[in-house]
């Protein structure tokens with residue numbers, strides 16, 4: 199019986215699991231035979247996941263309709279399918295469900311049709327030509343959907359899980375952090391108890407713009423969870439002078455790290471906070487490409503980065519950024535964008551492959567109340583097990599996708 203190239207590569211990978219040299223060879227399109235298959239078709243579906251609980255990013259027009267997500271289904275000419283899932287949040291950055299869907303359908307898809315799906319760097323190059331960079335990568339959240347789908351498809355073609363594709367160990371698990379976003383200090387006890395009831399021991403708090411409120415919030419969470427990792431994220435919500443006042447107050451209240459105290463273009467403000475050294479300073483928003491990270495690090499703006507593949511055009515960029523942090527002794531924490539299903543699978547698989555050793559602020563399971571997988575993720579005692587199947591390691595139930603899309607369509611107000 200004839201062996202197709204993908205069978206041969208899959209057999210090679212199975213014969214030598216975890217051999218980085220071989221994996222690098224397999225991952226190198228320059229040394230591989232001509233493409234065995236090509237990107238034949240890309241389907242795009244927009245939906246919103248229903249949610250529970252209060253989270254400031256999912257309020258107001260559109261936000262309160264649920265967690266926006268675009269499903270990207272890439273089919274190769276040989277029939278193999280890969281799934282990706284960009285997850286825009288209009289109140290977090292400047293991409294929306296509508297802009298992500300249009301950017302993918304009208305710009306990124308025409309740029310990648312006919313290409314080798316395993317040449318992910320080549321696909322990113324093609325997408326750079328379709329929507330040019332601004333200060334950094336153009337439409338990074340939308341792009342992450344294509345990046346994830348191509349990683350999924352490549353892994354399935356090769357019979358390799360994501361970790362093997364990256365030359366890293368397969369499997370492992372992550373401890374999760376519970377998000378505390380409250381409007382009054384009185385609410386804290388119940389929100390922490392909700393996390394505790396589900397076995398969570400670590401908490402991340404949303405802070406800014408009022409340092410007095412933020413310190414009181416941190417003290418209350420620290421009182422309720424004296425041994426937990428306590429991570430404060432301001433989402434750029436302070437001005438430079440306030441941030442310099444807030445950082446020591448948060449440190450005194452028991453906070454372990456301060457993320458995104460300022461908007462990323464406040465370069466001198468970040469430098470001052472790092473020099474102040476009241477807390478380790480992490481960046482999130484604004485770190486899109488590995489070049490951004492390298493430049494911000496050289497400018498002395500950060501002690502580390504809160505990673506999220508969804509923010510930075512997907513796994514290729516995020517993997518390179520994690521490697522940069524490891525090589526340069528910078529802290530890297532695992533965060534996300536309230537990721538559902540496919541985006542969650544990719545994120546967990548990447549962080550576990552890199553042996554993340556701090557609790558991950560991946561709060562999809564906390565806030566989302568629907569799923570589209572044949573086997574949905576379920577944290578056990580605040581831990582999540584990394585998927586180990588080929589590609590991103592999860593199976594999408596397309597009937598569930600169509601149901602969610604239909605539910606979203608019919609829930610929209612007339613003319614909305």
Ligand SMILES: [Mg+2]
Pocket residue numbers: 431433457458482483504533
């Ligand atoms: Mg953040």
